Amino acid sequence: MPPHPAHDHAQCLAEFDAASLRRTRRVVQAKDGPHLLVDGRPLLSFASNDYLGLSQHPALIAAAQEAAARYGVGATASPLVCGHEGPHEALEAELAAFVGRPRALYFGSGYLANVGLVPALVGRGDAVFSDALNHACLIDGVRLARAEAHVYPHVDLATLEQQLATSSAQRKLVVTDAVFSMDGNLAPLRELLALCERHDALLMVDDAHGFGVLGPDGRGSAAHLGVAGSPRLLYMATLGKAAGCAGAFVAGEADTVEWVMQRARTYIFATATPAMVAAAVRASLKAIAEEGWRREHVATLTERLRAGMAGLPWRLLASDTCIQPLIVGENQPTLDLAAALRERGLWAPAIRPPTVPAGTARLRISLSAAHSTQDVDRLLNALADVA
Structure with a gap:
């Protein structure tokens, strides 16, 4: 629980210290x-x-510098006002092609993407099913969605199937990390997709730690496990890890991605990422595929x-x-x-x-x-x- 009243913060920090839980920045x-x-x-x-090791790649730095000279260092507005510039448009087309989906949408960060995606896909009267070890941004997205939330034990397919089978929700959404960020193991995406097919659910996958590393040419965990083309799959990945830049994207069926663009508050109401970052990501995609x-x-x-x-x-x-x-x-x-x-x-x-x-x-x-x-x-x- 948050401390209350405000003068209790010092005591709360002391308790953090006693439990060896205080975080520090370096x-x-x-x-x-x-x-x-x-x-x-x-x-x-x-x-x-x-x-x-792409974050200091000369080609990425050069692409960012060239775009900064042309577009400046800030997008100045949200994408749906005047912040969506040439490098953003080109990047989304290249991201969609890279992961083999009809359309992609570029977000400012993985946290913004997940916190916006889940509430855009489900709400009251719907149900969302989340792996117990999912990343904090997926957990927060589930909480914000106001859908009926079910947490299944880590990669426990039997429990998940039972939860899906007994749910009478209008829409069902399963959300999972592809590579779990603190354990390093992969989610069983083939089996999860089969459950979603059986119970008419959508599968949303966060591939923050698989994109660029796994799959043919680094095209991600879904490609690695042979499920990248499924219309039930909504694929999300971050671009600040293996891609060495910043931002994130979601890729899937064209209508689904359009709906996300119309509904995700973290996309609609956030200033767009600078064009120089989008240009660097484009150079990163080339390096991922060729190197x-x-x-x-x-x-x-x-x-x-x-x-x-x-x-x-x-x-x-x-x-x-x-x-x-x-x-x-x-x-x-x-x-x-x-x-x-x-x-x-x-x-x-x-x-x-x-x-x-x-x-x-x-x-x-x-x-x-x-x-x-x-x-x-x-x-x-x-x-x-x-x-």
Whole structure:
């Protein structure tokens, strides 16, 4: 519950500190791939979602600079007023083609997309079914929708089918992460789609951590699992992770995407993302498709990291993605492990409740194509040293 009255904030913060839950920001002063200058000291980062190492790609920077010179650095209005510019229009067509859907719509961020999408698709009298480990923005979208909400245990298809079968809602929507951001595992999209077919539901997939990394040419988790073309699928992905830029998009049937554009408050009432960002994303799509070595390299690094973790005292969750969660358990020991790595010049973030369930605090180790094998070995050696 939020603190009340206002003068209780200090006490609430003290309780956060006692539970080792307070979050802190660190100032990144310079970066060269995963090599950062943070609060005045150099750190090798395993903290970012720059999975393909594209955030400093020269082609992306050049595209942003060229668009900034032509359009300026701000869109100045919402897309439905005068903020929708040439690079936005071209990007949406290219995104739709890239993921094999009839139409796409570009949002300012993944959070804006999900918080706007769910209420645009369902409302009072409808039902929405959400995986228990979905990202916070999907959870918030479900709450804002005012539809009847059902939360099913993580990837529990039997419970979900029972919930769908017993629902008498006019419209049914299943929402799920494709790659779960704190565990690194994939949702069973084929099986989920089959359930949606059986029970006349729409499936909305958040592929924030699969787009660019999984599937042929990095076209995402839906392509990876062979369901990208289903008319029941509404595909959403962010562009600030593997794509290295900013924003998000939703792709699907043309009428569905048009309806989202007409109804999603986070699209209608938000200033458009600057054209220079859209131009950078266009360059990113080209790099994702043409530079397949990036996916191959990060897959090799993942195998190397997992093999090197054998024998360490912490539990590494099963994950074949760039997200490698190392379970420590309690909050303070997790913070201590992160601090010990930081003293050795490494940054692996400590993730604690409420982001993850109590008792499962962890280091969320993220791998990037910008890492070298030597970088991974340095992390492994440091973990062995601390252990």
